[in-house]
Amino acid sequence: MSTFIQLMISGVAIGLIYALAALGVVVVYKSTKVLNLAPGGLLLICAYIAWTFLVRVNLPIPIALGLAVILAVIIGWVVERVALRPLIGQPILASIILTNMIWFFFRGTTFLFWGGNPRMFPSWLSGRPTINIYGIGIPEIMIWCIIVSILSITALVIYFKFTRSGLAMRVTAEDVVVAENLGINITRVYSYTWVICLLLFLITAFFVGSIQGISQDLDFIGVYGVIVALLGGLESFPGAIIAGLVIGIVQSLTGGYLAGVLGGGIAETTPFIVMFLVSFFRPYGFFGLERIERI
């Protein structure tokens, strides 16, 4: 029983990370109908930027985080301006390949500048004690992770539901041409989207870096983030969280119980098997909108 609870907890922890990474995908899809396959690369660049300011230059924490936020915003704006904007209105294949190439570009640049050695974030978050609730040890970082993901989802939902630019984003997602005719500045919508997306990835990268350190393997979190976003439904924030938890727990449980029977690789593969099976029953994910198509 205690192994089960321990596995559940580690599953929830990794699931929350996937969910945070998936939020960046959902935001982009929800407002611009672009499937963002770049989280791997964007997580890498955000993590290395934060690491550089926090550890390499060793600035005070508020200044370091402020600088990292500013750089993330700049990167988001530049990525949108240089790569995404010329492709507004192009077929989906173009956006899929484009975002993939953004992933590879940042994977390449981070490897070029920072090399392949694993790096660690300062331990003032990961080194916190484990909290005991009825004899079950919960690492404090997980609680922070839960708080941050709930906060970011609330902020995103409020932004999308109640602000004018959030409304503009929803209109743009519905139909770019109509949105433009209604006087919505869609280039600004695109910019805002990518800036928000990069900020979410910065938060995710910060947590991942605190939990397991930074290395080139970080882009696998990105791949799982995409999978989680697709499983939860590309338009749904709560869906991303639920799917993240499902994938995290399934992965952790299969890794814990079935690794001996089915081989060590099963933990990495189960999310994909689940995904493949779910695509037969709910191709749009748990909470995705089923589009009704006409000729």
Added chain:
Amino acid sequence: MKGRPCGVFDIRYSQDMAILRTKTHWALFILFLVSLFVVPTFLNGHILSLGVIIGTTMISMFGVQIMIGYTYQITLGHAGFVGFGAYVSALLMHHLGWNFFFALPMAGLGAALYGLIIGTSSLRCKGLYMVIPTISSHFIFFYLANEVFRKWTYGSDGIECGMPVLFGFAFDSDLRYFYLVAVISVLLGIVAKNLVRTKTGRAFVAIRDNDIAAEVMGIDIFRYKLLSFAIGNFYAGIGGALWGHYVGYINTEFFPILDSVYYAAFCVVGGLGSIMGAVFAAFFWRLLGEGINYVAPLLDAILPMSAGNIISSMGLIIFAVLTILFLIFEPRGIAHRWELFKQSYRLHPFNY
């Protein structure tokens, strides 16, 4: 309407449909075939091995072209199918002692079968959601090769691929293997070129352009989507098997997820919806890769980063930047430029 050179009139339907229409076409085609078999005797092993790799990539790329360019089943798992084919023929030769020329079609059929299983999800998924099953297929392939069939594939230790032998004639040198790949890729290229002109190919194009309209017109879209998966992955399997037996040793690290994305990306760079585009894509990809391998050590002297970093990251960065530039400035790919060139050549002195 395609422009015809001045004085060329199609007076029969067969002339209108022919791929090689004029005497010049035939002359160029025969010249190409002759030079394909004469020129390699003067080339050194390095260029020949590059040629073999281009040829095998081209065969796999025909498959991507049929799947993405003609049926619009976006596949981000093609390298997985390539690896699947390579493994099938390696296993058949290693454990059952089959001849290469029996194992090669089986590699194609094995990959096609795997593709059919993955393709059944196209019943519900379409458009961008096809990313799910195809990416999954790649990771499931890793799992199958590394864990499930570990006893036979030796997991990450990799498996040896046998030498192709035909009636006691071993394809053991670069030159002989180049001829083998050249014959197979030309044959499969001709098959692909003609396949997309048949009823099947027209059904694929109808599904690509609007699948609901295609269904309304009475095309069994599920059947044709599956057929597209099977044919595309048959090509992938053949390409993978040829590549594997050339290298002589494979494990799953030779088929990374990056390659899957590159297959789709370079298909767009080459030009979607044209078999010639697949040829351009293979040349562009492999020649560029070769150029990067050549340039990266030189950059090492200029840039302050360590040599290992530059060599591993240069390819990623340059491929990414070039693909993005192609998407922005020439989304119809190199094949479109080639058509424009041919058109202006045909009408040469006049510009209409």
